[in-house]
Amino acid sequence: MxxxxxxxxxxxxxxxxIGDYPVLEYYVTDQVGLLFDEEIYDIESVCSEVYKRTGAEMAILIVNETQPDGIDLFAVRTFEATGLGQEGKDNGLLILISYSEGLWRVEVGYGLEGVLPDARVNRLAMEGFVPYLNASMYYEGIYDLTLAIGRIIIDEYGGEPPKVKEPWYPIxxxxxxxxxxxxxxxxxxxxxxxxxxxxxxxxxxxxxxxxxxxxxxxxxxxxxxxxxx
Amino acid sequence: MSAKVGLIAAAVVVGAVFLFLIGAVVWTAGTYNDLVGKEESIDNQWAQVENQYQRKIDLIPNLVATVEGYQEFESGTLQNVTALRTQWMEAGSTEEQVETSNQLDAALRSIILTYEAYPYLGSIEAVSDLIVELEGTENRITVERMRYNDAVKDYNTKIRQFPAFIVANSFGFEKRSYFESGAAPNQPGI
Known part of the structure; x- marks a missing residue:
């Protein structure tokens, strides 16, 4: 016994x-408190729509800072810890905002690099994301970027949602x-x-x-x- | 009566030894396969690092052709970048490639510094796209290199740990080297 x-x-x-990196539970994780619940719900409904149509998993994470790793490494490690995207397809995407450092990063999974090359993501961010963040309009910026990226994924990626639910282990x-x-x-x-x-x-x-x-x-x-x- | 007890005791001992031997064989095979798998993932990860290097090299002609038209970029730097690219493609060993790549990085960094020094260049889409791609490639190399080192660490730890090192020693699994920025690891067969 x-x-x-x-x-x-x-x-x-x-x-x-498991480690020090946040494991995201749902589409939007706001550790700083920049968004209201209704705003989070709005953004999540976009992510959910993208998932239902293509199986691609988008997530948004707002943290206070990313030290000591720096935003690039932090994004990769968090992405890995959460396992964004379906296994084998790697069709995940993470929008990361580091509030106190004033940094943002969009981390694109291997599977989505084809439709979302770096330059395209950068352009989307420069048009409808960074200007809002500069004006402290976080919800507008995040929503616009999520919608713009989500549209591209739905229009061009052409994946399918997994038919069988991914197994959920109780322990x-x-x-x-x-x-x-x-x-x-x-x-x-x-x-x-x-x-x-x-x-x-x-x-x-x-x-x-x-x-x-x-x-x-x-x-x-x-x-x-x-x-x- | 005592003979019977002795017989049972002997059977139990034989059975236990037999079970132990089977266990040892199964465990050795399992550990061996595990080590092979770990080595394989190191090689696989190295291939990823090389892919990303190749990606950077492929980006250079396009980059040079695009920024040539702007006088802010020194033509000496651009010629240097092109020459280093040729050198990289002709390099025979991994060490040479990594060394050339380090020089290339320095030259590319000066291009990025120039780009950042003249904000109006950022508004030229063709130029800013290429710089973003270049930075992205750098980051990809960093990520794959980190994963390579993780794989090496995982493997090196395993072959030195008890009891797996018994298997590692008897089958000649050797320690693999890390990819420090600067020096290339010994990669057989590349």
């Missing part, structure tokens, strides 16, 4: 090892669905009872794999554009 307790404790501890770091987990627990308990716990004297295999979140497993390669405001 003690071994089972240890096992359960190790499951509980594992998720905290992070343990890639098992509920029913699979149940079977494992039943076997585990049965074996423990039958051997009176002696089974744990043998070293047992440790589970590997990454946990599932709201987003897929996409990656970016540093494509996109950045600037000051």
């Amino acid at each position: 003690r071994a089972l307790t240890l096992f359960l404790i190790s499951i509980l501890i594992l998720p905290s090892v 992070p770091c343990l890639p098992l669905l509920w029913w699979q987990l149940l079977i494992v627990v039943v076997i585990f308990v049965a074996v423990s009872v039958l051997t009176k716990g002696r089974v744990f004297l043998f070293p047992f295999w440790i589970f590997g794999g990454r946990g599932g979140g709201g987003f897929g497993g996409g990656r970016s390669g540093g494509g996109g554009a950045r600037g000051r405001f």
